[in-house]
Amino acid sequence: xxxxxxxxxxxxxxxxxxxxxxxxxxxxxxxxxxxxxxxxxxxxxxxxxxxxxxxxxxxxxxxxxxxxxxxxxxxxxxxxxxxxxxxxxxxxxxxxxxxxxxxxxxxxxxxxxxxxxxxxxxxxxxxxxxxxxxxxxxxxxxxxxxxxxxxxxxxxxxxxxxxxxxxxxxxxxxxxxxxxxxxxxxxxxxxxxxxxxxxxxxxxxxxxxxxxxxxxxxxxxxxxxxxxxxxxxxxxxxxxxxxxxxxxxxxxxxxxxxxxxxxxxxxxxxxxxxxxxxxxxxxxxxxxxxxxxxxxxxxxxxxxxxxxxxxxxxxxxxxxxxxxxxxxxxxxxxxxxxxxxxxxxxxxxxxxxxxxxxxxxxxxxxxxxxxxxxxxxxxxxxxxxxxxxxxxxxxxxxxxxxxxxxxxxxxxxxxxxxxxxxxxxxxxxxxxxxxxxxxxxxxxxxxxxxxxxxxxxxxxxxxxxxxxxxxxxxxxxxxxxxxxxxxxxxxxxxxxxxxxxxxxxxxxxxxxxxxx
Numbered sequence: 001x002x003x004x005x006x007x008x009x010x011x012x013x014x015x016x017x018x019x020x021x022x023x024x025x026x027x028x029x030x031x032x033x034x035x036x037x038x039x040x041x042x043x044x045x046x047x048x049x050x051x052x053x054x055x056x057x058x059x060x061x062x063x064x065x066x067x068x069x070x071x072x073x074x075x076x077x078x079x080x081x082x083x084x085x086x087x088x089x090x091x092x093x094x095x096x097x098x099x100x101x102x103x104x105x106x107x108x109x110x111x112x113x114x115x116x117x118x119x120x121x122x123x124x125x126x127x128x129x130x131x132x133x134x135x136x137x138x139x140x141x142x143x144x145x146x147x148x149x150x151x152x153x154x155x156x157x158x159x160x161x162x163x164x165x166x167x168x169x170x171x172x173x174x175x176x177x178x179x180x181x182x183x184x185x186x187x188x189x190x191x192x193x194x195x196x197x198x199x200x201x202x203x204x205x206x207x208x209x210x211x212x213x214x215x216x217x218x219x220x221x222x223x224x225x226x227x228x229x230x231x232x233x234x235x236x237x238x239x240x241x242x243x244x245x246x247x248x249x250x251x252x253x254x255x256x257x258x259x260x261x262x263x264x265x266x267x268x269x270x271x272x273x274x275x276x277x278x279x280x281x282x283x284x285x286x287x288x289x290x291x292x293x294x295x296x297x298x299x300x301x302x303x304x305x306x307x308x309x310x311x312x313x314x315x316x317x318x319x320x321x322x323x324x325x326x327x328x329x330x331x332x333x334x335x336x337x338x339x340x341x342x343x344x345x346x347x348x349x350x351x352x353x354x355x356x357x358x359x360x361x362x363x364x365x366x367x368x369x370x371x372x373x374x375x376x377x378x379x380x381x382x383x384x385x386x387x388x389x390x391x392x393x394x395x396x397x398x399x400x401x402x403x404x405x406x407x408x409x410x411x412x413x414x415x416x417x418x419x420x421x422x423x424x425x426x427x428x429x430x431x432x433x434x435x436x437x438x439x440x441x442x443x444x445x446x447x448x449x450x451x452x453x454x455x456x457x458x459x460x461x462x463x464x465x466x467x468x469x470x471x472x473x474x475x476x477x478x479x480x481x482x483x484x485x486x487x488x489x490x491x492x493x494x495x496x497x498x499x500x501x502x503x504x505x506x507x508x509x510x511x512x513x514x515x516x
Contacts (some may be wrong), residue, residue: 009163014042015130022306025346028378029126031115033363035125037081038081039121041081041082041085042085043350045085045088045089045093046093047270049089049093049094050098050100051096053098053101054102055098055101055103055463055464056097056098056099056101056104056463056464056465056466057095057096057098057104057460057463057466058094058095058099058463059460059461059462059463060095061461061511064465065091065095067285068090068091071090072087072091072340072491087320092135096468099111099112099483099484100112100482100484101484102165102486102488102491103222103321103464103465103466103487103491103494103495104465104466104484105393105396105465105466105467105468105469105480105481105487105495106466106467106479107309107468107481108271108325108328108481109483110327110328110331110332110483110484111331111482111483111484111486112230112331112332112333113331113332113389113393113398114328114392115333115385115388115389115391115392115393116331116333116336116385116386116388117333117387118388119384119385119389120333120382120385122373123380123381123382123384123385126381127379128381129379129380129381130143130164130370130379130380130383131357131358131369131370131371131374131376131377131378131379132357132358132367132369132370132371133362133367133368133369136370136381139381139383139384140368140369140370141368142248142381142383142384142387143164143370143383144368144370144386146164146338146383146386146387146390147161147162147163147164147338147340147383149390150162150304150324150340151340153304153305153395154304154316154317154319154322154324154340155219155316155317156317156319156322156340156341156342157342159333159342159343159345160340160341160342160343160344161301161340161341161344161347161373162338162339162340162341163265163338163339163347163370163373163374164336164337164338164379164382164383165335165337165338165339165374165376166335166337166376167298167299167325167327167335167336167337168214168216168296168323168325168336168337169214169219169220170213170263170339170375170376171208171293171296171298171323171324171325171337171338171339172216172217172220172265172294172296172298172323173216173219173223173224173375174296174321174339174350174375175263175265175294175321175323175339176207176217176220176221176222176263177220177222177224177339177349177350177375178293178320178321178346178347178349178350179207179263179294179321180193180205180224180226180262180263181193181194181346182243182263182292182346182349183205183263183292184199184202185349193349194349194352195276197225198226201260202225202226203226203227203230204258204259204260204379205226205259206230206232206254206259206261206262207221207226207231207232207262207263207265208231208232208234208247208250208251208261208263208264208265208296209231209232209233209234209242209264209265209266210233210234210236210240210241210242210265210266210267210270210275210277211233211234211235211236212236212240212267212270212271212273212275213233213267213270214267214270214271214274214296214298217231217265217296218231232250232254233396234246234247234250234393236275238274238426239275239426239427239429240270240272240273240359240426241275241277241511242266242267242275242277242278242282244278244281244282244285245263245369247282247285248285251285251289251291260361261289262291262292262510263291263292263293263294264282264286264291264292264293264294265284265294265296266279266282266293266294266295266296266297266319267295267296267300268296268297268299268300268301268303268313268316268371269297269298269299269300269301269329269429269430270299271294271389271432272432272434272470272472272479273425273426273428273434274299274300274409274427274428274429274430274431274432275426275427275429276300276312276430278315279313279314279315279316279318279319280293280314280315280318282315283318283319286318286320287318287434292320292321293318293319293320293321293373294319294320294321294322294323295316295319295321295323296323297316297323297324298314298323298325298328298337299310299325299329299430300313300329300430300490301324301325301326301328301329301330302328302329302330302398302399302402302405302430303329303402303430304316304324305330305395305396305398305399305402306399306403306406306470307396307399307400307403308403309403309406312429319342320341320343320346321339321340321342321346322339322340322341323337323338323339323340324337324338324339324340324442325337326338326357326385326386328483329483330389330398331389331398331401332361332382332385332386333385333387335380335382336382336385342375345448347372347373350373350374351373353372357369357371357377358371358372368436380461399422402485404485405430405431405482405483405484405485406430406431408431408482408485408487408489408492409428409430409431409432409433409482410428410479411489411492412428412433412482412489412492413427413428413433415452415489415492415493415496416433416435416496419496419500420440421437421438421439421440421500421503421504422437422438422496422499422500423435423436423438424436424438425472425477431481431482431483432479432480432481432482432484433479433480434470434472434477434478434479435477435478435479435480436448436452436475436476436477436478437451437452437455437478437499437500437503439451439503439504439507441507443507443510443513445475448475448476448508449475449476449478451503451506451507451510452469452476452477452478452503453469454502454506455478455499455502455503455506456468456469458476458493458502459498459499459502464498465494465495465498467479467480467499468480468481469515478499480492481494
């Protein structure tokens with residue numbers, strides 16, 4: 001009996017000690033000194049990496065890095081902040097892909113501005129969830145203020161509204177959901193998709209978008225029960241913009257086949273080419289045919305605050321809904337996106353009242369619960385990043401930075417176009433450039449494709465630069481995506497030299513193999 005009592009008491013003491021350690025790790029008024037210590041040590045590690053980082057990537061292969069994780073046992077804590085940070089430095093920071101590096105030229109990833117970095121500290125420390133007022137208070141009003149500021153730049157009108165999202169894919173999903181449900185509401189007075197699901201002829205509904213638009217439109221159609229086949233790809237012109245003649249033809253073809261157009265998605269900044277569809281002409285077609293117009297400006301939204309090139313996005317003000325990604329063209333950390341709608345009444349299609357969270361009575365009392373217009377419940381306070389950026393830097397400085405990118409893209413296009421071993425596919429409207437290495441020696445298209453694919457892999461393995469690849473007409477191309485205003489033309493030229501170096505080396509290898 002004594003030994004049993006002693007064992008039980010020891011277990012109890014152990015539990016209390018564990019609880020004390022757990023409590024000590026909770027961020028509150030008692031742990032601010034430890035919190036500051038952790039933050040400062042973490043900052044020191046980050047600063048050391050950033051200030052000494054010579055390349056955008058280490059070049060490590062997936063299998064090589066995965067092997068270093070095999071010894072990590074997550075059931076055995078290290079219990080020491082210095083050891084934990086040292087491990088993190090070795091397993092993550094050493095081999096991370098660094099978007100701030102001037103020779104990172106691959107995807108739509110931008111370096112981030114300091115006010116937004118500061119905001120992340122507040123976001124994680126206070127940990128507000130901006131789905132309801134009683135979880136966020138002033139955070140709700142800050143988000144709404146940033147939404148209103150963006151709406152003023154888009155000029156959607158007095159009845160417009162919006163909500164922060166995780167990014168373009170979520171925003172485009174909301175757009176297609178509202179387009180679908182608003183069409184159903186005005187067409188079938190006694191049918192509500194929210195309660196009754198899709199009506200019987202929903203398999204006839206069609207969405208039109210450019211053949212080079214973002215894949216999230218097809219994904220949204222599938223998630224919404226319409227299917228991939230509901231999305232009609234529309235041919236582009238030579239500048240990779242939606243061809244309005246082809247659009248009209250597709251609409252007529254669908255109607256002749258007893259299909260029903262419900263939405264047209266115009267892209268302001270395609271992922272590969274940065275092309276901007278003719279927004280005003282598409283808006284006219286939408287108005288003539290009573291079709292929902294969505295503008296995916298996840299990339300091209302930077303034009304909204306451009307000091308030199310804002311006219312390129314003219315026509316966006318006619319949209320029924322708009323996607324914006326601040327974490328692309330406004331230099332914000334991921335994730336930081338938003339969705340906007342011309343008529344706020346359409347947001348009712350995503351509203352669902354729960355007595356424990358956002359009861360209808362709260363709405364009637366005027367409580368601003370943002371969950372009423374969101375497909376998310378828990379919502380991170382990402383709007384603070386844009387708020388602090390606007391308050392500390394201002395939109396003119398952001399707009400000037402985006403203009404710098406557009407000017408650099410023009411210079412890059414000129415350099416690539418003048419190079420005898422580079423074939424340029426298009427003239428950029430934003431800050432992407434698609435091209436490929438073409439050797440002087442006559443090689444088959446298959447070998448040229450293989451050379452370009454291998455160029456990208458070799459550069460990534462070396463790590464001195466990071467570039468992207470894509471395909472057009474089944475041919476392999478390379479791609480620059482310029483989103484770092486600190487990148488110089490000289491650094492671009494160094495990457496071009498690197499591409500040509502590997503291209504010539506690979507060409508020689510193919511020719512030697514053919515001659516043996």
